[in-house]
Amino acid sequence: TVRSASSVLLPGVPATISLEQARAVILTVEGVQSLHELHIWQLSESKNITSVHVLAACKLNFMPIAVQIRRALHDQGIHSCTIQPEY
Numbered sequence: 001t002v003r004s005a006s007s008v009l010l011p012g013v014p015a016t017i018s019l020e021q022a023r024a025v026i027l028t029v030e031g032v033q034s035l036h037e038l039h040i041w042q043l044s045e046s047k048n049i050t051s052v053h054v055l056a057a058c059k060l061n062f063m064p065i066a067v068q069i070r071r072a073l074h075d076q077g078i079h080s081c082t083i084q085p086e087y
Helices: 002-009 019-027 063-075
Strands: 032-044 047-056 080-086
Touching: 019 032, 019 047, 019 063, 047 063, 063 080
Parallel strands: 047 080
Antiparallel strands: 032 047
């Protein structure tokens, strides 16, 4: 439909995703102190993606934090994400 095509062509937060809920879910991950530059958009009718900058508590091992963020976002309907760690 025109509506679904326009949501892909005109980037914006998909209607099925809550930006504030995604932000809240990321902040519940242990080791995340804060976040900014959270962007969520619809890549196709079935794929939502995000990018986010995360201030992490520990720079020694960010990967477990990133895995938990990805899992939390997947539960929100976001299936691909780019996470920029900051310390």
